[in-house]
Structures are given as C-alpha cells and as structure tokens.
Amino acid sequence: MNAGELAGLLGDVAAGRLSAAAAIDRLRHFPSESLPYATIDHHRALRQGQPEVVFCEGKTVEQVAGICRRLADVGGSFLGTRATTEQADALRGEHERLVWHPIARVVHLPDATVGAPTGRVLVVSAGTSDLPVAEEAAVVAEAFGHAVDRLHDVGVAGIHRILAARERLDATDVVIVVAGMEGALPSVVGGLVRQPVIAVPTSVGYGASFGGIAALLGMLNSCASGVTVVNIDNGFGAAAAASRILRR
Amino acid sequence: MNAGELAGLLGDVAAGRLSAAAAIDRLRHFPSESLPYATIDHHRALRQGQPEVVFCEGKTVEQVAGICRRLADVGGSFLGTRATTEQADALRGEHERLVWHPIARVVHLPDATVGAPTGRVLVVSAGTSDLPVAEEAAVVAEAFGHAVDRLHDVGVAGIHRILAARERLDATDVVIVVAGMEGALPSVVGGLVRQPVIAVPTSVGYGASFGGIAALLGMLNSCASGVTVVNIDNGFGAAAAASRILRR
Amino acid sequence: MNAGELAGLLGDVAAGRLSAAAAIDRLRHFPSESLPYATIDHHRALRQGQPEVVFCEGKTVEQVAGICRRLADVGGSFLGTRATTEQADALRGEHERLVWHPIARVVHLPDATVGAPTGRVLVVSAGTSDLPVAEEAAVVAEAFGHAVDRLHDVGVAGIHRILAARERLDATDVVIVVAGMEGALPSVVGGLVRQPVIAVPTSVGYGASFGGIAALLGMLNSCASGVTVVNIDNGFGAAAAASRILRR
Amino acid sequence: MNAGELAGLLGDVAAGRLSAAAAIDRLRHFPSESLPYATIDHHRALRQGQPEVVFCEGKTVEQVAGICRRLADVGGSFLGTRATTEQADALRGEHERLVWHPIARVVHLPDATVGAPTGRVLVVSAGTSDLPVAEEAAVVAEAFGHAVDRLHDVGVAGIHRILAARERLDATDVVIVVAGMEGALPSVVGGLVRQPVIAVPTSVGYGASFGGIAALLGMLNSCASGVTVVNIDNGFGAAAAASRILRR
Amino acid sequence: MNAGELAGLLGDVAAGRLSAAAAIDRLRHFPSESLPYATIDHHRALRQGQPEVVFCEGKTVEQVAGICRRLADVGGSFLGTRATTEQADALRGEHERLVWHPIARVVHLPDATVGAPTGRVLVVSAGTSDLPVAEEAAVVAEAFGHAVDRLHDVGVAGIHRILAARERLDATDVVIVVAGMEGALPSVVGGLVRQPVIAVPTSVGYGASFGGIAALLGMLNSCASGVTVVNIDNGFGAAAAASRILRR
C-alpha cells in the first residue's frame, strides 16, 4: 500500500465516502491471508514484481498442498522449490497443468497466458554435480519469464572450456555462475564479462569444502570486482536476483 | 581481445600484412604492463566497462604511487580504495586534480571529461557506524558515473524510519543496503522493493558479531528473495555490482 | 531449603526435638531420589516454581517411563519434551490422562486440578517451517499455566504482516519470537513493543544457515535493545523463561 | 503511533480538522529526526518505555556530541554506553549535570525529575575481571529507574560463595549473571532461584575462551531451564531486558 | 626397549654372545607384529603399563576379530571400545570368557588371573543421557584393575545433588566428571575436591552445543584450577588417564 493508495484512502475518508472505522479496517487488512500454519502474501507480486514462491523443504505435503491451492485460487499460478517427489505427486493430482522439474526439484503452475520472455540469463556451472542447483536457477528464471541459456561443466581446471564460450558469455544480459569445491569460476567469468555476475556456491565437494563454505568464501573474496553472491545451493535466489535486474 | 579482434588479426596474417611471428607476439602481449611488483591490466575498461581500481590496503606508498602513475599516464584517470592518509597525501602531491574522500578512504583522479550520470543508486545504511562502508559504496558509484542518493541510520529496530522512506526507495534503480550487527535491514528492504538489492555486511558490532560474520550470514540467509551479497565491508564491490547492472 | 527452613531445623535441634545425627541426615537427604540412571529432583517445584521437566531426547523408552512414573507417583504430574512417538505411546499406555502434542513433541500429564491461567504469552513465528519449535513453546507455556496466543508465518520479508498485528502485540505480557534463516523478526518485534521479548532461533534454513547459527547470531546481535535469546530450537526454554517472568 | 492515535488522526481528517495532505505528512513525519549521519528516534520512549540510548563505540566525538545534543534538547536526558574518556570529556563540557561512570564506560544525563525506583535487579559476577560488564549492567539498570544490588566474584569454583548469598538472591526481582571463562555461574544461579535470570557472557578469559564464545555457548546450553542470554559483554542489553520485565 | 635392555644387548655383542648383524635385527624387530591391515604393538604393556586397546569404530568385523585373535594368542587378554553389537557377537563366538558391556559398548577378555583392584575412581555424570560415556569410563577403569564408584545425573542446575555427595567425593583417588550441554559440572567438582579431576565432555545436547563443543570449551576454560580434559565422548581416555595416575 503505497503513498498514492494511502492518499486515495484518506481522500475517501475526508469526503465521507469511508468511515474512519472502515479505513482503519482496510489499513489493517492488507492482502495477506491466514491459514492455520501460514500467512500468505498475495500482493507480493505488486510489491516485488515476482509471485509468492513456496519453499517446500521442511513443510508437510498437506501444508504445501494447502498453500498452493490458495495461491492457485487467488492468482492462478504458483512456483515451488525444493519439492520432494511426494509433494510434487500430491500437487500433480490436484493441478492438471502443473510442470514438475525433477532435477531442479521445482514445481510450476504457469499463468494461463505467458508473454514473450524478457531478457536473457546464462547459467554456467563448474561441474556435473552442480547440475541440480544450476537447473533450479535455470527453471526458475524461465518461470519468471526470461530466456535461459546453459553452459555446464566448464570449471577452471580446464580453463579453455570457459574461454571457448566467449560468444555465449557476450550474448547474455545476466550471468549466473554455479560452482562447488573452490568456487573459482565466478572470478574468472567476472573478469571476462561486463554484465552482472551472480555467484552461487554449491555444497558439492568433500572434506575441507565443509558443505559449500569453501566455495562461498571463495566467491565472497572474488578478486573480480562486482561479483555478488547468494546462499549455498540457492539457485532460486540467483534467479530471483537476475529477475530483479531484468525487470527494471 | 574478443572474437572480432582475433578475426582481424588472423585476416592480417592471411593477407600477409602481419607475419606469423608477429601475430604470436601480439597474442601474447595483451595490453597488460609489468612493473616489478604489479601487472597492470590497461584494457580492463574494454573488457568490463570499468577502469582498473587500485586496492591500496597492504601496498606501500611507493607501490600505490607507481601503479597510479602508470594508470594516469595511459588512461588519464584512476580510482583507489582503502587508501591511507599517507597514500592520499603522496598522490595529491603528484596529481593536481585528485579528489580525496577521507570517510570513504577513496582517492579519485576523474576523467577530464565527465558525462551525465547514468542510472540512480540508493545507498541505505542501518547505523551511523556503518558510514565509512556506505560512503565507499556511494563515492565509488559516483566515480563510476551514476547518480547516488543516501539514507543513513534507518535500522530495523525503528522500522518506521525505513517505511517512511518508501518514496525514495521507489525512485531508484538499484538499492545498496549496508548494515552491521544482525544485518536484517536488507531483508526488510528486499521485501519492500522490486529493484535489485545488493547487501553489504559491515564489521560494525561486538561480541558475537564476530567482525561481521553475523551480518554476513543474516544477509546470505535473507528471507527476501533475490537479495545478493558482497564481502564484509566491501562497499566498493557493491558499487561495482550496481555499475554492472546500470551499464547494461 | 532456605534460611528459614534451616533456622527451623536448627531450632528443633536446640530444643532437643531433633538429634544432631537426624539433622545431618535431613540436611543430606534433600528431596532428590536416585534411580540407577537418574537423580530426580522432586523439590525443584519449590525452588523454581516449575515442575521437573524430562528432556526425552537421548533417553531410552525405559528410562523415560521410569522417570515419569516416579514424578507421577510423587507429584501427580509431569511434562516431557522432545519425545518420540514411541516414548509417547509407552507413556500413554501407563498414564490415562496423558496429553500428547505430536507437532510440539511434548507429553503432558497435567495436575488433577488446574487453576486459571496467569499472564499471557504471544508466540510469533517467522515461517511455517518454524512451527514445531513455536508449538513447543506454546504448549509448554500452557502447561505452565499461562494463556497463549499464536501468530505464525509473519517474517520480515513481508513486513506488513507483523505491522498488521500491532494490537495482538500490545495485548500480551511476554512475546516469544521464533525464527530461522536470518532470524531478523525479533529485532523488528523488539523495536515495536515494550514488553519482554524472548528470541528463539531455529535450525530452519540451509547452506549458510549452518543449522541455526545464522539465526542465533542475528538474534544475539539484535539492534533492538533488551531482546534475550535461548538455544537453537529451544522452544521449551523460551516458555520456561516466560514463566519465570509471569510468576514473579 | 498506535491504532488509537491513528483513529484520532483519521477522525480529525473525517471532521475536516485536518486535510488529507497534512495527514499524509504527519504519517510520514514520525518523530524521527535526520542528522547528516544519524536518524534519531525521539519517540522510542513512547514505543518501548526506554529512552534512545547512544552506542558510542565506532562513532566520532563529533557524532556522539551531535546526537546527544539533540536528545538533550528534545527530551532533556540521554544515556551513552561504551563511551571513551575523550567522548565523555566532550559531553561533560557541554552538559553540566552529566554523570560519567568510567568503569562501566557509561555517560548519563538524567532527567531533571527522577521518581522512586521500580523493582530490584541483582547483578552477580563470576570474577573481578568481569567488573566492567557487570557495572555497565548495574549503572544502566539504575539509569532506567530500578534499584540495583551487586554481588561480585562468586564464580562456581568456590561454590559456597554463591550459596552463602541465598538471601540476597531471594530478595530480588530479576537476576543478571555476568561471567566469562566457562560461563557456568548462570546455570547454578538458575537452579537456585525462581526469578528471571539473564545471562551475560564476557570476553574475559584466554586461549579456548575465544573472546567469550566458550561462555556464550555455556550459557545457551545451560541445563537450568529458562535462563536467557544476551550478546558477549552486553551488560547494557541485560539491563534493558531486565527493564522490559520490571516495567510490565 | 629401555636403556637397561639396550645395555644388555650391547653387552652381549661386546662379549661375542651376539653378532652385530643379529643385534641390528633385534633392534629392528621390536615386538610389533604386522597383519595386512594393522601393526600390533605387543609390548605396549611393558612401555605404558596398559594393554593394547582396540578402537573398534571404523573397522570391519573381520579386522576387529583378526586383531583381537592375535592379542588373545600373545597376551591372553584384550579390551575393545566403541564396539558394535555385530562385532561383539563375532568375538563372543570365538572367545568364551568375553564380557560384553552394551551400554558402554566395550568388549573385554580379562586376564585369566585378576589381582585386587588398585586405587579408586569415582565416575560422576551430569545427566542420564551421558550414561554411555560414563559407563565406558567406568568399565575401562575396572578392566584396568581399579575400583570404581558411580554417581549419575547430578548436574549443576540442582546443585544440592552434588553437594550431598561430598563424602563419596572425599573417598576416591581420582574423579572423572562426564557432562554434556554447558559442561559446568567439572568446575564445581574441581572446586570441591583436592584430588585429580579429569573432565569428559559429551556430545549430549542440541543446537548450540555443536556436538559437544560447548561442553569441551566449558571444561577447557574451567575456573577451577588443575582440571584436565579429554576428547568429546572419550570415556576410554579418561579411564586411561586415571590409570596412569593410579599406577604410579
């Protein structure tokens, strides 16, 4: 509820079109909706230009189904990340048009009408094991309405692989770089391109990778300036950040 | 040296305008220049759209002066971050037009000709003690050619302060949010706006803030989707990331 | 055994009503009772105003059953936290009036006579996945004799949700705020209310949430003054702290 | 600005006593005041029952002086923690009634009229080296209008020292327990009393105390139920928490 | 092989009773024996006064059986810690006199002739969940030939429980104190007794106990002087340390 809407509301009160009590009520009843276990934020789309996304991990099948049902009823679409097969199956039983991306672990009930994609995202990954995170980023970016290009398994130990992809790097609007282990790939990519680079550390590795800490620290300390970082394994967050950039 | 330039070079060889030996030489002699203690990357501007920036911390006055002299000679301008007063004084003695920002610890020798600013950055900070980092971000963004707005000391414990700034939040292209302690401000801002949000944790705090780790973790785990993060106290990095977005 | 009781005991000795040997014996035999695997503290209720609570995690079904049997025999009631379904089933077989809260993982054998609740606790949680911890706090606070209000899924990324609950915040005596991920909600709540705020970090999150460390650090570094913190996932501890406040 | 005030404001608009524009203006101009480096929150006293407190660490003498001047002008009093001697000297030159507590590093400009203290706080410390933190808690609690009792150097290695203080423990409303090293004292105190216990870890110790982490973890894992914890060395926070409890 | 034995060996060489080659051979063939996967140290008993003990965790059933068979053949006895039920079953099939302690997870093939116990160890534990570690210490100390007394579930939150055991504390030669969570019990015990106190942190706890780190740090920072510490959950190590003390 921005200043303009507030002015309108107050104008209605001043004009006697709305009682003070009713105005208080409206101010209180933002478009959020309470389930016993969730407070759904239906107007996030207005505020942020992105739909409410359901983080399915740690929720029961019933909770996920209930939240998605309300989102589908009110807005006609939803997106769910970190979904289990069991959650996806329950949703598929209920929503005919649902799309399930098993590698990315994403469920998507698309809007009935989809426009042309706006902007282009290149998702680059360092190794085959980074695929689930890279795909989460790619699938979510597509669901958010952007064109997506993919470049997999081009880690820095074979530096010619990323160098050979210069044209694809040049042809994108935003680069998402996904890497585990030492997480060096975003530094190299950040030095090669002038576009925004969003780095996603993954928990791929063992021993002193400490579940992605090594990659995370590598990316935060990148010697390439202007590389930004999201949480470990957070492909969704990288896509959301790319979308903030592309929707400007 | 992109594919086009490479094609030109090879075309010259094919046409006999350039010997194979000379071509090898050129391919080897990228526009980097070796000082005894540094390899200066003169064509970063071409590659990344931003000039080579000198990180002054940990370098001697002589090293900083030497590198900046070469940058000024070749490109006519330079930017230095984390400069000490001693380093700034040495540079001011040598470069008449040098601008010194003591709070931000930034030295700047601007281009002789400066164009109109492109795009607008809002730098938001949580507390007065975050000022040096916020100013580093602001001053660097200005040096990179963007318009900058500032909003200081609006931490979440007095939530009305950031809510009262909704119009300024709406009027910007990119938001940089600087916060120490628990680092919660970017989550709140990220929930309020649809633009890109770059979070900068600072080392402000004590005890279990662990020199900025608490703020860093808070930002990486932000429940607001699409918030990206740079290193602790890295105001420069946030400005560089904003610039990558604005120069698209 | 406080100074008054000690004076009484010594008076009995001085008056010849009690032999020195018997007095030594009493001083030594505090009302604690030894099982082979536990030393039950029957007079904690006297000392702290709260019954002995059994932390069931890491104990065998036999140990839990044995301890609860003694507590029921001596005091007529018990409370168990972090109970497994198997432990709860064993206790239900033995204690007819037992109440089992599966989400909160709490077993409760209430006193036969329950008074009116004293004081009011509001349990606020940031997300649906924080529910088990929030419910542990709520159920324990109820078992301790307090009225409990609940407000779920009002994290800071949709700040209007907590702002819309101002009246419920104002109407309570103590606020318990449960949050995972960046743990920012207690800072916002602490800035909004003047009552005691007890923050409970949860292990909800992934990657750099490090099993609740991010939320814990966020809460310890809260910029809202006077917010206190309990251990990660320790809903019970928050309720016990609230009860110390309300029983004053 | 609570619901009642909002109703009043809207009533004024409905009655034509206030134009919509003026109402918008008021809603926007909460009683916060912008200095170039700070956004002062004058109505925190209304919201939280405690005055705005200035955390002096990391601020320049000029910034501290400027903020305190505004607080004194508007509200007639201020409290500053973690002040340096230099900051205190500057404030003493400007505010005649200023009180400077050098061990606690607290500056206090009291209200001209001070009421009788409400409630009683007992500050217990484990060792002599914990004194600065304990005194910060004690001095702030006094400044907030509470009676304060002190019990120093009663760590658990000489357990009779705390046991000998049972009467003083029984006679208080809230206990603040300050300890470094292994931080065990709050567990013992928490087992002895039924009142609220606020634990303050200190950075006192060496080696594996890791600047207070050992004490912090000890307190978070306290086997005494309902002990709450604040940040390392945060005597101020403990006093603020005690004040939230006592002002109910 | 001590200096005396070496002198004897060299004397034999000098006297011609042993050739230089044979002496080299003996010096090389210390009484260690090579299996494909282990180098068994048969003369550790001579060197350290304690038999070779098999740490069974991480070894296959075959490896454990093979090593124990050789120890039984050469020395007639063995002790195994952290044994699984499967490993114990295999050993029981092979060694008739084997004793299996399932709570302590210890297997023991005692010497055919057992002398009277030397010295007395008191094993104190803070909570019921610490039992497996406490029992490992107790059982191993018994196997090493010492008398063992046990005192369970006397954590510091009910301080009278340990105070009530003063006579048992006074009657022992060495105290082993086993505690998880905040690990405060060894500090209290260390302050009460003058005997050696060996502290064993356990991984009992959750959240910020970090698998025993909180208890470990608490014990390392104990304010009671002269308390020593072993690894987390290392009941065996505490018993071995006690045995070094008692065998002097």
Add this chain to the structure above:
Amino acid sequence: MNAGELAGLLGDVAAGRLSAAAAIDRLRHFPSESLPYATIDHHRALRQGQPEVVFCEGKTVEQVAGICRRLADVGGSFLGTRATTEQADALRGEHERLVWHPIARVVHLPDATVGAPTGRVLVVSAGTSDLPVAEEAAVVAEAFGHAVDRLHDVGVAGIHRILAARERLDATDVVIVVAGMEGALPSVVGGLVRQPVIAVPTSVGYGASFGGIAALLGMLNSCASGVTVVNIDNGFGAAAAASRILRR
C-alpha cells in the same frame, strides 16, 4: 594447445592452407566434448600428463557410465574414484577389462599396453581405519604407472613402528602419509626423510577431530619443513601430486 601448435596453425593461415574462418573455428574447438551434463576434456593428458579422472561421487549411474563410455571410446582407458558398488557394477557390465578396487572405491580401465612403472611411492598410514584413503592413493598411483609400497598402522603413539621402517622410507622416491586423529605422523616422517612428503588428513576420529579438521590443521602446521598437504580423505590428490613429481 601450446605455442608451437599455435605457430603451426598461424603458419597454415599465412600459407593459405587454412582460411581465417576455419582457424577461428579450430581455436574455438579445443578437444573438449559436450555431453548434456558434462564437458569432457580429452586433451588433459597432453596438458598435464595424466588422463581425465572421473570423480563419481554425486553423479548418477547414467552420468558416470556416459562419461566413461566417451573416455573409453576416445582414449581407450579411464579411472574413476569414489565409485559406489552400483556404479562399478554398471561399468563392469560394459567394459570387460575393468578393474574394481572395492576398499579404495576406484574403478580402472587400464590402457591396453602398460609400460614399466616409473618411480616409487611409499604409502604410509597411521591406523587401520585410514585404509580406504591410503588404498585410494596406492591404487591411483599404480594406475598412473608408478611402483607402490605400503606401510600400514604405524601411528606415532608407538613410535618404534615407524622408526623400524627406516630402510623402506629410504628406498622410495615420494612418501604419501595418511593419518586421521591428530595427524602427527607426517611431521615425524618429514623429519626422518629428505624426499617429498605429501600428507593426507583423513576423517577418521570422533569428537574434536571434527571430521578431519584436527588432522588437517596438524599437517598444515607441521614443524617438519616442506611437508605439503591435500584435502581431507583425498588419497587421489596425493597420488596425482606424487605423479606430477615422478613424471618430471
């Protein structure tokens, strides 16, 4: 593609034997091959003298099978580490000559023609539980064409065991020392020999071994100069490092 090959390529262009467009194409098409989930680096053997090795952990059976099929087709051999039994079974069904080392978890399809081994590696391990890592190092070193000697279970608590092996230490070219727990063995070995010593920390241990961190730190801080370290449990890396030394 080294400078010589580049000269040849450019010579071909200069001579008209190759068009500029074709040269660009070749420069772009390094001998890497794209599968949907991997970018295989066929000429790593040229660049590094070692074949492409497949890290099987975190890859599906299909991905491992697909990558190995391409490597076998192009180069006639492959090596896979951290293979599961399931992955190994799939590969054995497809490649008749495949060798499966279950303790080392290594699959190997050797070259049809194998030369005599070059250089000698001694793999030393501290305990029986370190065997899988030590065997990974040994098997990989053999697959890389080196002679391998093994010395198991010679940890420093029985120092005579390693001292007794001085001749075998003297007879090797490179020593790989594998140890968990405190990781002290490389320091002792590094002090005894003059050859290169590569230390491999293992995750063997419990409690404060923190999954190999204790051993890793011990090795990084070795007081024996010139000992180098690889990642925790990285037997493969140690063998690869040894091979770099032996192939010089």
Add this chain to the structure above:
Amino acid sequence: MNAGELAGLLGDVAAGRLSAAAAIDRLRHFPSESLPYATIDHHRALRQGQPEVVFCEGKTVEQVAGICRRLADVGGSFLGTRATTEQADALRGEHERLVWHPIARVVHLPDATVGAPTGRVLVVSAGTSDLPVAEEAAVVAEAFGHAVDRLHDVGVAGIHRILAARERLDATDVVIVVAGMEGALPSVVGGLVRQPVIAVPTSVGYGASFGGIAALLGMLNSCASGVTVVNIDNGFGAAAAASRILRR
C-alpha cells in the same frame, strides 16, 4: 566445611554451647572475604590443598595489590600468574620477599617455611617459542612444592631429540608437555612413558595454527591413550593438575 565440621557445629547447638542464630551466622560466614571487587576464598587451601592463586590479567594494579595484600595478611603467601611488569613492580614495593619470574610472568610470595619438595615434574617443550608457557608451568609447580626438571626444544621433526631423553622421561612422576604448531609431541611422549602426561597447547604458530587451535585439537585427538589436556597457553593449569596428582 565438611560433614565432620557440620556435626561439630550442630553438636554445639544441641549442647547449648551455640545459639541457633549464631550457628546460622557461622554457616553463612564461610571463610571468604569480600573486597569491593573480589570475594577472596581463604580456605581454598583446606579444600583443595593449593593456595588461592591470583590471575592478574585483566585486573588493575590496584586490584591485584589489594587482593594480594589480603592473602599475605591472612595466609602469609600468594602466587600470581600472567602478571605485568607494572603489577610486579607494585607488589615488589610492598612485599620484600616477593620473587618475580619475568619469562613465566609469575609473582610469588613464598611461605616463610618451605618443606622439601614432594614428587617430580618434568616439563618438556617442543620449541624455543614455547618457553614462556613451559616456564609458567615449571615455576608454578616449584611454588606448589614439587621438584621440576626441564627439557626444551625437542619437537617431533627431530624425533631423536626426545628419544635421547628416555632416562629423564623415566625418572619423573608426571610429565607436562608444552607444544604449539601441530602439537604432536604429547602423542609421542604419551606413547613412550607410563606416567601421567598433561598436554599444554600453546598459541605459538601462525596461519592455520589459529592461535593454538591446531595444537589443542591435535592434543585432544592424541592417539596415545590417557593424555589429558588443559587450555591453550595454560601452563599454570598443567602445574595445578600435576600438583593434584602429586599431593594424593
């Protein structure tokens, strides 16, 4: 105050030799004495067999002087560790017989009458930089009445140095082993001797020694059984532990 003394006290009350009020008073007035900043524990000597020791770090010169004055008045002696030169100078001005050990940073006012030493401690250190900690252990052990032998700079990288000292190792009652860096020396010593081994990690080292964490972890994970550990740099604690053993 043990059970015997309590029996005597109660007997006095029963016999009318002592009033109940006086008995309460005595029970309350244990022999601890309150200064404004300290609660001195005069009867620790009775309880633990060791005098109250002043940890001087973090105390002002005045506090140290005041506490030591009371200890000298009551008991005729004191021991202070981690003393600064300034503190030592102040104490020397007041106590003529004071001994100041500058390397160990220990001040000692010995008892007027000193008996013959009981038991023998060998202090072994790994490197010259460990000297201050080793000397703290040695000087305190001497002050506690034990004979002390020293063996410096015998780290494991030159293993023959410690092997050459076998006779001195055999001739002691307790071994204190002081080491920084990887902290491996206690493991080797623990494998060589059968006496109690107390390991002291030091903060000597750099980089990944993390201020002594590497050495601490190495010692906690020692593969030599029965080695116990004290805090980093805690030479005093090791001497106190040795004294507990020797005074049995």
Add this chain to the structure above:
Amino acid sequence: MNAGELAGLLGDVAAGRLSAAAAIDRLRHFPSESLPYATIDHHRALRQGQPEVVFCEGKTVEQVAGICRRLADVGGSFLGTRATTEQADALRGEHERLVWHPIARVVHLPDATVGAPTGRVLVVSAGTSDLPVAEEAAVVAEAFGHAVDRLHDVGVAGIHRILAARERLDATDVVIVVAGMEGALPSVVGGLVRQPVIAVPTSVGYGASFGGIAALLGMLNSCASGVTVVNIDNGFGAAAAASRILRR
C-alpha cells in the same frame, strides 16, 4: 644415525674398539646441542638435505643470535625466516657476510662455497600484496641452491595475464603459486601445467577472507588434481617442499 652407522658402531663394540658404556653414550649423544632455550639439530642436513632453519618469530634477539652463532660455528651457514629488522641488525653486526632480504624478512649466511643451482622454481603470485610471501619462497629457494623465476600480480580476474606466461610456466621444474583472497590461481595454473604445483595461501584480503582461511580452503578444494598446499603465508614451507622435489 642410519642403519649403516649403527652397524659401524656395533662393529666397533664387537671388535672391542668401543666399550658398551661408550656406545650407549654415543647413541645418546646424537649431534644435537643443548642451549638453555633450544636443542639445535646439527645433523638435519644429513637427514633431510637441508640446513636447520631458524624461525625467528616469537624468539628474542638474544635467542636468535645465540642459535645462529652456534649454527655458524658448527656448519658455517644459517638461514632465518620471519626476522625482524632488529634481529637482522643484531646478526649483521656479528656475521659480516650476512645477507638481509627485508621484503622477504629472511636473513641468510651463505656457505662460503656455493655450487651451481640445481633445478628451476617459478614463483607466481596473484597480487602485489602477496609479494612478501612470494619473496620468502623465492629467496629461500635460492638459498637452498635452486634457480628462481618470478611472475607477479597475475590473478585470475585478468586471466590473460597468466595465459600470456605459458612459456615461462613450461620452462620450470616446480611451480609455487602464492595467492590470497579467493586463492583461485593455483587451480588455473594446476590445469595448465604438468609439473608439481605447490599452493601457498596468504592472509591478504579482508572480511570473509578470515586471515587467509578462504584462500586456504580454495586451494585444498582445488578442482585441478595434484595441487598440494602449505600453511597460510608459509612461503618458506613451499620452498622447502620444492627443494625436496628438486634434490631427489
């Protein structure tokens, strides 16, 4: 003292040329020499092919001078690392031929006769601030008798800088790669060359570089196989490791 020398010694005993007592004495008096604060290992050169090197940090000027005097007297040369200017000045006053490298902080008293260098080391560094560590490696490698080439400031953000140095990379026997921040350079170099690569993390960086931890973890998790790592800032260790390789 190897097996051959031992055989000789025993032969002398057998032949009556040496008494048993004298032989014991010799076996005990290895060529190490005891100063009050150090045990100098004169025959390390024999054992390891490298002279005893003095780590000067944490030693007093007197200790350094005393140890170096003995090394010069016995062997005619010494090398000292991490020397302060004060230590270097003291040594220069005493040893005329001493060479002082202030950037590398190394003092060197070379052998009177120096042979031709054996083998070639290339020291590569990522940034100008890494120079002190890189120079320590270079100077020590030269002192150990190897030819050294240097390549500074070629970090991965400008990847063409290292690619342009392919010929120098190919021309060396061992590569030492020194890098702070994200520590990615060794991964790139390791992918480019087939020689041994020794990675040295430096403490260059800020914030989440954590004093070199980020670089250390990056290098340990390098995706380039066979890269080995030494301690943070340990240029000396890298040179010693290179020397072990080159002296084979």
